[in-house]
Amino acid sequence: MPRGKPAGVPCVQLDREGRCRLYGRSERPLVCVRLRPEPAMCGSSREDALRRLERLERMTAPETSRG
Numbered sequence: 740m741p742r743g744k745p746a747g748v749p750c751v752q753l754d755r756e757g758r759c760r761l762y763g764r765s766e767r768p769l770v771c772v773r774l775r776p777e778p779a780m781c782g783s784s785r786e787d788a789l790r791r792l793e794r795l796e797r798m799t800a801p802e803t804s805r806g
């Protein structure tokens with residue numbers, strides 16, 4: 740996503756199973772390569788992780804898009 744991934748929008752590189760199509764490839768963004776998952780970010784389930792991600796996206800959204 741050349742202009743960045745907007746909050747609330749899944750990455751275009753996710754396949755139907757929720758896996759990164761770029762994993763292990765040189766085109767994968769450096770921010771993704773460097774990211775280290777941890778319990779505070781991932782929680783205890785997929786649903787928990789999505790709730791946490793949504794909250795993080797809201798907290799870090801530009802002032803104009805916070806609701």
Ligand code: SF4
Pocket residue numbers: 750751752753758759760761762767768771
């Ligand atoms: S690891 Fe990065 S490129 Fe891959 S799906 Fe997630 S956000 Fe997209």
